[in-house]
Amino acid sequence: MSNIEITLNGEARQLSVEDGTPLLWVLREQLAMMGTKFGCGVGLCGACTVHLDGNPVRSCSYPAQLANGRKVTTIEGLAPSDEELHPVQQAWLEMNTPQCGYCQSGQIMSAAALLANNNSPDDSEIDAAMSGNLCRCGTYPRIRKAIHRAAALIATDQADAPAEESQA
Numbered sequence: 475m476s477n478i479e480i481t482l483n484g485e486a487r488q489l490s491v492e493d494g495t496p497l498l499w500v501l502r503e504q505l506a507m508m509g510t511k512f513g514c515g516v517g518l519c520g521a522c523t524v525h526l527d528g529n530p531v532r533s534c535s536y537p538a539q540l541a542n543g544r545k546v547t548t549i550e551g552l553a554p555s556d557e558e559l560h561p562v563q564q565a566w567l568e569m570n571t572p573q574c575g576y577c578q579s580g581q582i583m584s585a586a587a588l589l590a591n592n593n594s595p596d597d598s599e600i601d602a603a604m605s606g607n608l609c610r611c612g613t614y615p616r617i618r619k620a621i622h623r624a625a626a627l628i629a630t631d632q633a634d635a636p637a638e639e640s641q642a
C-alpha cells in the first residue's frame with residue numbers, strides 16, 4: 475500500500491492505494507468520480523481519459539501511486555464553476571455530439587487538453603490528437619465540428635477578456 479496525496483478537481487485528497495491499482499479504479503471506487511468510464515482497460519479506447527497536471531492520461535493503465543503530489547482533473551472538475559461550462563462542454567451541447575454517451579467524457583477530456591495547447595487546431599491536428607479516443611457510435615464528424623466550435627468559443631472569450639478588464 476502507498477499513501478498518496480492528489481489534488482482532485484482542485485481539492486486535496488489523501489488516499490491509501492494498493493500498489494499497481496489503476497488510477498481509474500481509485501477515481502471510481504474510492505472517490506466516486508463515476509464520469510470517467512471503463513472501456514477496454516488496456517489503454518486503447520480513451521474512455522478513461524483524465525488530466526494529470528493538465529495532460530491527458532489513460533487512467534485504466536496509469537498506476538494511482540504515480541499520481542502522488544499531482545493534479546488530477548476528471549470530467550466532474552472540467553467546468554470552471556457550477557454556473558459555467560467549459561467551452562468544450564458548451565460546444566458539445568450545441569452540436570448534440572453524444573450518441574450513447576459512453577465514450578464522451580474521455581473525448582471531452584482529450585479535446586480540452588488539445589485546445590489548451592493549440593487553440594486553433596486544423597482537421598488533421600484534431601484527428602491526430604483524438605485518434606486514441608474510440609467511439610462505437612461513430613460520432614467522429616460531430617466531435618470534430620464541436621472542437622472547431624469550442625476553439626471559436628475560446629477565441630471569443632479571449633477577445634472579450636481585455637474589454638472586461640478595462641471596464642472593471
Ligand code: FES
Nearest residue numbers: 513514515520534
Ligand atoms: S478504458 Fe482506458 S483506454 Fe480504454
Ligand code: FES
Nearest residue numbers: 574575609610611
Ligand atoms: S457516443 Fe456511443 S460510444 Fe461514443
